[in-house]
Every structure is written in structure tokens, then in C-alpha cells.
Amino acid sequence: MKVQAISNSGGQLPLPTLDSRWGLTREKIFPLSIGKEYAVYAITAVKDVFWYYLLDERDLPHPVWYPSPLFRVSDGSLPAHWVVNYTANATTQDRVGSSLISFKEWANDPSFYERLVEGEASAVAAFRNERNISA
Known part of the structure; x- marks a missing residue:
């Protein structure tokens, strides 16, 4: 599965997704490049929103989760395994x-x-x- 970043701003997130305890505020800027396509390594659901685990711009050795409203799905096929x-x-x-x-x-x-x-x-x-x- 692949997604393309359409936003990197908390200001674009739906209100139910925001939670200051998690650092999810309207002012939050995520380490994502708008327009870049990212491979998704896992999907979970929290607060009525899907969250995608992907490798962001920080070059960490592990994926980090991001709320799905920051992306558009560019390839929605899930790996068979x-x-x-x-x-x-x-x-x-x-x-x-x-x-x-x-x-x-x-x-x-x-x-x-x-x-x-x-x-x-x-x-x-x-x-x-x-x-x-x-x-």
C-alpha cells in the first residue's frame, strides 16, 4: 500500500483527531514532504481515523504513525501476506x-x-x- 502526503499540518486534521496530550494540535507540523509517496507498513484505527505507519523525513530506522487525513491513497492494494x-x-x-x-x-x-x-x-x-x- 502506498499513500501520498497532501498535508503536513495539524491545521488540516479533523477536530476529533486533535489531542494535545499526543502533540496533535492545529500548530503541529509533521516531518512529511507534501507530494511524496510513502510505503505503508501497518494500519491501525484510533479516534475514528485510520493511522498509517510509514518512514518519514527523519530517517528513523522504524516507521511512525500518522493520521490518514494527511494523505491520499495512491495504491490501496494490501500485500497478500x-x-x-x-x-x-x-x-x-x-x-x-x-x-x-x-x-x-x-x-x-x-x-x-x-x-x-x-x-x-x-x-x-x-x-x-x-x-x-x-x-
Whole structure:
């Protein structure tokens, strides 16, 4: 799946997406290049909006999530090897868990993203493999 950035400004986000606790304000400028196409590595839904995990302009070794209203979908086909998973919130029953659409190593492992950000070897290798497929 690929998306093209149409905005990098919080001022373009729908009101329900904004949340100052997450740094999502009208003044927020995201490290995205308008017009650039980005590969999507995972999709989740939060606050009634899809969020795309992609590699931004900061050149981090892991993807970061961005609200979908900042993009237009340029190729909406999902890779055949992606799966859908739901993880219940383990801390309290009154909070919704999270759904994720991604490659199986990520979607089926609630700790995958944290391990990837921390640079754990098996998570890095799985993401590197997915990156090569998506390129």
C-alpha cells in the first residue's frame, strides 16, 4: 500500500483527531514532504481515523504513525501476506484494545513495535524484510 502526503499540518486534521496530550494540535507540523509517496507498513484505527505507519523525513530506522487525513491513497492494494489482528487492552476492561493490519510478525505480536524501536535483532530483521518487499 502506498499513500501520498497532501498535508503536513495539524491545521488540516479533523477536530476529533486533535489531542494535545499526543502533540496533535492545529500548530503541529509533521516531518512529511507534501507530494511524496510513502510505503505503508501497518494500519491501525484510533479516534475514528485510520493511522498509517510509514518512514518519514527523519530517517528513523522504524516507521511512525500518522493520521490518514494527511494523505491520499495512491495504491490501496494490501500485500497478500498481511493479516489483521486485535489485541485487547490488558490494563483495564473499560478501554478498547487495538486493531492492526500489517505483516504477520507485527500484527501477531503486541510487543513487536517496541522491540523494533529498541533495535531488537529479530524485529529489525522482520521489518527489513518487509521493507524490501514493499520497495
